[in-house]
Amino acid sequence: MAPADRRPARLKDVAAAAGVSKTTASRILNGDTENFGKETCARVKETASRLGWRRNLLIDGMQKGRSKTVGVMIPPHDSFWVGVLAGIHITLAEADYLPITIWIGDCREFPEFNDDDTAGVEQINRLLDRRVDGLILWPSFAVAYYDHYRELIERRVPVVSIDHRLPDEVHADSIETDELAGATCVAEHLIGLGHKQIACFGARETEWQGWSVRRRQLFEEAVASRGGSVVRSWKTNESGSDGLEVAKQVLTSSPRPTAVFAVSDHQARILYRAAADLGLRVPKDVSIVGYADLDFADELSPPLTTMRQQPIEIGRQAAQAVLERQADEASMATGRVISVRPELVVRASTSRP
Incomplete structure (x- = not known):
């Protein structure tokens, strides 16, 4: 037969x-x-x-000039970015779009292009060659994208970056956490507890980590504007390799701060380790506030007080921005900044001095 x-x-x-x-x-x-x-x-x-x-969606795409795909250049680096990816995927799926998610590296370290952006540019080219209908970029890919924005504008490919503001001439949307609201909330919490000597433990402040710069600066301004308290700031080197050393400098500075705001939960976890090495107790000797509410925040000892970002909503907003620009090409003439408000989660790592 x-x-x-x-x-x-x-x-x-x-x-x-x-x-x-x-x-x-x-x-x-x-x-x-x-x-x-x-x-x-x-x-x-x-x-x-x-x-x-x-x-056959390939044939449909050729006939209609749309591939119904969106390039998502975001690695699942931690629970924040996993949430962002979830929001993107949910929203694109609801609109019958397929996300093509790519990144470089093994997710154990931040992929960055400080010395050589070849890897990032190659990934962008891979997506463009597949005629994606839009791009959603995490900060370091957004920096690598600079060299391509004119081509993408000419091809009417909408671009959205997350936690990174692109220059006005790029005409891209930026989705970010409301840093002013977050910094204000942390300042009010610590000052309300009676802290006078406050420190800020920053992360590496590279071109693609502009959020770290804004978060630190806005916190400094929020504390200063309320009077009565002093804030001093530290940050790590550009590779972030000296985090524990800098954290110990913060906790042994004179006068020693009674509270420290860490610009991310990752930085807060380093502070916990530094405090333990120095024999300091959290929060009896030093209160610590983080930022993000990552999946380990409530498992630290004591559980971490932190600003909870809204990663799923940020992802939804990013995907929706791409879809809106697909539907209305006139909107691509300007870029927007869309902010998502965080909320303070008070746990056991903060108390009165």
């Missing part, structure tokens, strides 16, 4: 089996059912299902 023909069903096969023209079958299977009888539509759909016909 000859082997069964396993060739995928084609549109003309569906049309022939249903007794309609290829044009009629195409229109019905693409959702145009108002101009045909219910019986005809049902027969075409039943035939397509029975034959195992599937729409």
Whole structure:
């Protein structure tokens, strides 16, 4: 017996089996059912299902000039970015778009392009060669993107960056945490507890970590504007390799701070280790506030007081911005900054001095 023909069903096969023209079958299977009888539509759909016909989205994309794909250049580095990815995927799936998620490295360290941005540019090219309908970038990829923005503007490819503001001429949207609200909230919490000597433990302040700079500066301004308390700031080197050393400098400075604001939960965890090495107790000797509410924050000892970001909502907003620009190309003439407000989660790492 000859082997069964396993060739995928084609549109003309569906049309022939249903007794309609290829044009009629195409229109019905693409959702145009108002101009045909219910019986005809049902027969075409039943035939397509029975034959195992599937729409060829590659052909559709060539015909319509849309691939229905969005390049998502974000690694699942920690629980914040996993949440961002979840929000992006949920929103794109609801709109029948497919995210193509890529990154470089093994996710154990931040991928960065301080010395050589070749890897980032190559990844961008891989997505552009596949004719994605939009790009969503995390900060370091956004920096690598600078060299390509003119090409993308000409091709009407919308771009959205997360936690990184691109220059005005790039005409890209930026989705970020409301840093002013977050800094204000932390300052009010610590000052309200009665802390007068406050420190800020910053992260590396590279080109692609602009959020770290804004978070520190806005916190300094928030403390200064309320009077009565003094804030001093430290930051790590550009590679972040001296974090523990700097954390110990913060905790042994004179006068020693009674509270420290860490610009991320990662920095807060380093402070916990430094405090333990120095024999300091949290919060009896020093209160610590983090930022992000990562998945380990409530498992630290004591559980960490932190600003909870809204990663799923940030991801949703990023995906929605791409979809909106797809629907209205006129919106690509300018860039927007969309802020998502964080909330303070008070746990056991802060107390009165």
